[in-house]
Amino acid sequence: xxxxxxxxxxxxxxxxxxxxxxxxxxxxxxxxTTYAITHAKIFTLSGxxxxxxxxxxxxxxxxxxxxxxxxxxxxxxxxxxxxxxYPGLFDPVTQMGLREIGAVSATVDSAETGQFNPDVxxxxxxxxxxxxxxxxxxxxxxxxxxVPASGGMDSGGATGILGGQAxxxxxxxxxxxxxxxxxxxxxxxxxxxxxxxxxxxxxxxxKEKSYSDAKQEYEKQVTELTDxxxxxxxxxxxxxxxxxxxxxxxxxxxxLVPVTxxxxxxxxxxxxxxxxxxxxxxxxxxxxxxxxxxxxEAYKVKDLLRSKGIPVILGPTLALPREEDDPYDRLLxxxxxxxAAGVKIAFGSFDNSFARRLGQQAANAVAYGLPYxxxxxxxxxxxxxILGLADQVGTLESxxxxxxIVTNGDPLELxxxxxxxxxxxxxxxxxxxxxxxxxxx
Amino acid sequence: MxxxxxxxGLGLLICSALLTSxxxxxxxxxxxxxxxxxxxxxxxxxxxxxxxxxxxxLERGSILIKDGKIAEVGASVKAPKDAQVxxxxxxxxxxxxxxxxxHIAVDGSVNEGSISVSSIVNIADxxxxxxxxxxxxxxxxxxxxxxxxxxxxxxxxxTIVIKLRWGQPASKLPFEGALPGIKFxxxxxxxxxxxxxxxxxxxxTRMGVEETIRGAFTEAxxxxxxxxxxxxxxxxxxxxLIPPRRDxxxxxxxxxxxxxxxxxxxxxxxxxxxxxxRVAKExxxxxxxxxxxxEGYKVAxxxxxxxxxxxxxxxxxxYKVEAYDAIPYNAALMTRRGVLVSVNSDDAEEATHxxxxxxxxxxxxxxxxxxxxxxxxxxxxxxxxxxxxxxTIDTGxxxxxxxxxxxxxxxxxxVQKTLxxxxxxxxxxxxxxxxxxxxxxxxxxLEKQKKSEKKPEAGEAGKKPGEKKSEEKKPEEKPKPPQxxxxxxxxR
Numbered sequence: 058x059x060x061x062x063x064x065x066x067x068x069x070x071x072x073x074x075x076x077x078x079x080x081x082x083x084x085x086x087x088x089x090t091t092y093a094i095t096h097a098k099i100f101t102l103s104g105x106x107x108x109x110x111x112x113x114x115x116x117x118x119x120x121x122x123x124x125x126x127x128x129x130x131x132x133x134x135x136x137x138x139x140x141x142x143y144p145g146l147f148d149p150v151t152q153m154g155l156r157e158i159g160a161v162s163a164t165v166d167s168a169e170t171g172q173f174n175p176d177v178x179x180x181x182x183x184x185x186x187x188x189x190x191x192x193x194x195x196x197x198x199x200x201x202x203x204v205p206a207s208g209g210m211d212s213g214g215a216t217g218i219l220g221g222q223a224x225x226x227x228x229x230x231x232x233x234x235x236x237x238x239x240x241x242x243x244x245x246x247x248x249x250x251x252x253x254x255x256x257x258x259x260x261x262x263x264k265e266k267s268y269s270d271a272k273q274e275y276e277k278q279v280t281e282l283t284d285x286x287x288x289x290x291x292x293x294x295x296x297x298x299x300x301x302x303x304x305x306x307x308x309x310x311x312x313l314v315p316v317t318x319x320x321x322x323x324x325x326x327x328x329x330x331x332x333x334x335x336x337x338x339x340x341x342x343x344x345x346x347x348x349x350x351x352x353x354e355a356y357k358v359k360d361l362l363r364s365k366g367i368p369v370i371l372g373p374t375l376a377l378p379r380e381e382d383d384p385y386d387r388l389l390x391x392x393x394x395x396x397a398a399g400v401k402i403a404f405g406s407f408d409n410s411f412a413r414r415l416g417q418q419a420a421n422a423v424a425y426g427l428p429y430x431x432x433x434x435x436x437x438x439x440x441x442x443i444l445g446l447a448d449q450v451g452t453l454e455s456x457x458x459x460x461x462i463v464t465n466g467d468p469l470e471l472x473x474x475x476x477x478x479x480x481x482x483x484x485x486x487x488x489x490x491x492x493x494x495x496x497x498x
Numbered sequence: 499m500x501x502x503x504x505x506x507g508l509g510l511l512i513c514s515a516l517l518t519s520x521x522x523x524x525x526x527x528x529x530x531x532x533x534x535x536x537x538x539x540x541x542x543x544x545x546x547x548x549x550x551x552x553x554x555x556l557e558r559g560s561i562l563i564k565d566g567k568i569a570e571v572g573a574s575v576k577a578p579k580d581a582q583v584x585x586x587x588x589x590x591x592x593x594x595x596x597x598x599x600x601h602i603a604v605d606g607s608v609n610e611g612s613i614s615v616s617s618i619v620n621i622a623d624x625x626x627x628x629x630x631x632x633x634x635x636x637x638x639x640x641x642x643x644x645x646x647x648x649x650x651x652x653x654x655x656x657t658i659v660i661k662l663r664w665g666q667p668a669s670k671l672p673f674e675g676a677l678p679g680i681k682f683x684x685x686x687x688x689x690x691x692x693x694x695x696x697x698x699x700x701x702x703t704r705m706g707v708e709e710t711i712r713g714a715f716t717e718a719x720x721x722x723x724x725x726x727x728x729x730x731x732x733x734x735x736x737x738x739l740i741p742p743r744r745d746x747x748x749x750x751x752x753x754x755x756x757x758x759x760x761x762x763x764x765x766x767x768x769x770x771x772x773x774x775x776r777v778a779k780e781x782x783x784x785x786x787x788x789x790x791x792x793e794g795y796k797v798a799x800x801x802x803x804x805x806x807x808x809x810x811x812x813x814x815x816x817y818k819v820e821a822y823d824a825i826p827y828n829a830a831l832m833t834r835r836g837v838l839v840s841v842n843s844d845d846a847e848e849a850t851h852x853x854x855x856x857x858x859x860x861x862x863x864x865x866x867x868x869x870x871x872x873x874x875x876x877x878x879x880x881x882x883x884x885x886x887x888x889x890t891i892d893t894g895x896x897x898x899x900x901x902x903x904x905x906x907x908x909x910x911x912x913v914q915k916t917l918x919x920x921x922x923x924x925x926x927x928x929x930x931x932x933x934x935x936x937x938x939x940x941x942x943x944l945e946k947q948k949k950s951e952k953k954p955e956a957g958e959a960g961k962k963p964g965e966k967k968s969e970e971k972k973p974e975e976k977p978k979p980p981q982x983x984x985x986x987x988x989x990r
Contacts, residue, residue: 375847384929410816
């Protein structure tokens with residue numbers, strides 16, 4: 058029987074290439090081909106849609122977009138008649154490249170041990186050959202934020218309070234150097250929560266504690282966190298004075314300095330309203346630049362979030378309500394409620410194997426009240442803006458990195474196909490490498 | 499005296515054998531269609547786009563519902579004056595969604611994981627009609643669920659098909675006349691690959707999984723033969739025979755051998771699928787459905803030839819090694835090779851959008867609109883042996899219907915109403931209208947509790963009773979990420 062795995066064959070070829078020290082294939086290098094997508098409907102997301110326009114891609118960048126744009130000589134022309142062009146989708150919370158198979162610990166680099174690891178950086182562990190990358194890309198996702206310590210089984214339940222730095226990556230590349238959009242995008246802060254009911258992954262059992270014990274533990278953790286930030290401030294001061302004598306460099310405090318200065322945002326994971334309020338108050342007091350991640354109960358504090366200008370990267374909308382007596386569509390209506398209240402939102406998959414459902418998550422929010430244009434921006438422009446990368450990606454404007462998708466319809470709809478996909482100006486046939494392979498077909 | 503006791507004992511045995519056989523129980527229930535007929539009004543759904551699944555799409559059609567059944571379907575249907583009219587102008591009606599792999603409505607754990615052959619236990623014994631997931635799935639258009647035991651054992655517990663009759667007691671949940679099933683499981687979960695804790699349990703390899711199933715069926719075959727011999731000799735008039743000792747563990751397996759109980763087998767890899775087909779052939783039983791069956795595309799011909807169905811996920815993968823070679827084209831590829839395929843949830847949340855999951859087989863593999871719809875309606879109905887009653891919109895079938903505001907094979911479609919046996923069990927407008935009432939009721943209850951707590955307890959408990967309560971009233975909350983189940987063996 059013939060083993061039907063093209064992908065296995067691909068791996069063998071890769072291994073062979075490595076063994077023979079054959080230089081990287083040219084396609085992995087910065088592209089030289091100029092592309093022109095013509096006669097397509099173009100959704101720039103920076104202005105009105107262009108009904109019949111051209112997008113020119115050159116040297117990895119979008120060179121030109123418009124209705125009356127000339128096709129440069131020598132450009133490879135893609136006839137976009139009947140097709141639609143969008144910026145690629147951006148999944149702003151994933152463990153892309155950090156977790157391959159959840160159940161196999163050897164393939165998981167999601168979370169470090171210990172509670173305070175501000176110095177660890179996701180990009181150092183992202184696996185460029187992860188199968189999740191092409192599979193996710195096939196659904197039109199061209200950028201992702203690889204977020205360390207964002208929870209789950211893989212970390213043994215321990216996520217740490219300061220989880221490390223999240224890295225933004227392009228969804229294609231031979232090495233991390235090819236893939237890196239920005240190495241340090243945000244500091245992960247898993248906001249301590251008052252939990253009387255916890256789950257112990259080491260014994261697979263539920264643990265109960267009293268409210269006062271839980272509250273005490275919470276306060277202790279917040280104090281510890283405060284202490285870290287205080288030390289980082291003093292450290293920064295010492296650094297400013299030249300750090301003579303017995304002054305020693307500290308990698309963890311080094312990593313925290315830009316956080317204390319408000320230069321590096323904190324991506325704060327919190328779900329309950331009480332925790333979100335606590336985190337907002339804390340970040341304000343500490344003068345930290347806060348992005349909320351998760352926010353299952355953000356709707357309860359939407360006015361607070363709007364008034365403080367705190368954006369939210371929402372966890373999956375396709376999720377059951379937290380409380381038994383919540384409305385069944387609690388998480389489906391929330392994005393619309395937040396947007397209506399003036400809170401900036403983005404959708405995140407918070408996963409790898411479900412990352413390809415990003416568009417589905419956004420569309421379901423539309424079905425329950427979020428305006429369509431907002432939903433589309435919440436998986437393209439808004440994640441880029443929230444993460445401070447909108448000067449590089451998120452819209453189709455000349456000068457931006459050419460992460461572009463060409464589809465046969467609405468990219469949020471389940472049945473829409475991505476016909477062409479570009480990352481950094483390279484054309485990648487968008488089909489997944491998890492494509493059908495059965496014998497004799 | 500002794501003979502009398504023996505006769506008495508025998509009588510009890512026969513009685514209890516009858517009583518404990520779920521098949522017998524359900525057959526009885528089938529004779530009295532009390533549930534379906536109970537106060538079910540005459541309803542006319544009109545002006546709808548009707549996705550019949552069996553005979554195409556009717557634009558601006560009507561469905562007349564009487565006595566819980568579909569009485570008429572067509573372009574112009576005459577309804578009696580007292581019929582309740584649902585105007586579904588601009589909306590879509592499809593048959594109720596059938597989830598061929600569910601764990602809702604189960605009280606407590608779905609796994610009796612202490613033994614490798616747990617055929618002695620039955621999910622039917624622990625149905626919980628108050629599980630809110632019944633309502634949530636109903637709100638996602640699900641009307642029928644195949645409620646399965648977990649996958650911790652090579653041969654797991656007995657299973658049952660239910661209708662999502664939210665608000666009815668547990669006794670009214672089972673689908674009358676549906677053949678019961680038994681869960682089998684192959685691969686990582688029964689061999690406990692992802693479980694470092696606890697004592698070691700045989701089997702620990704796929705070799706052992708095969709032998710566990712062979713061993714159990716060898717016993718079941720002997721057990722069946724000993725009863726047959728006993729019955730033959732008794733029927734021939736022999737007196738004072740001692741019957742074989744009853745074995746509750748083997749009885750469900752005898753039912754499998756006799757074709758009275760369906761085998762629903764959890765599996766992932768193609769090798770283990772072929773393994774179970776070999777074992778089934780050896781002992782002369784049929785596998786009714788392969789569940790998950792993520793590598794089914796590799797052995798679609800063998801599955802098709804065996805007559806087994808395949809019930810798979812739309813696009814779940816990579817949560818464990820055996821789920822790594824999964825492709826979203828699986829459902830479509832198996833369909834093209836002649837396998838009867840359904841798309842299931844294995845998860846209370848996933849079940850709320852199975853229509854969307856079915857739609858993915860149009861993108862991945864190019865199935866038609868009707869073929870995709872069948873994945874969550876007619877095909878699972880056939881797999882569960884209930885297609886004479888449900889799965890399509892045809893005269894005479896149960897009025898299990900879902901009304902959407904949009905083509906259901908889209909992620910913009912929202913369920914407006916779900917009907918079972920011609921009764922509206924879910925109505926989005928009513929749900930929304932009731933929310934302030936429920937909110938008020940909740941507040942009043944919390945107030946009442948606050949007052950009652952203040953009296954006996956001073957100090958801490960009195961300070962924040964409201965908050966404490968909200969922590970405590972979540973016994974059902976699963977403190978796991980979505981993929982935990984996969985590793986727990988609770989499900990995937």
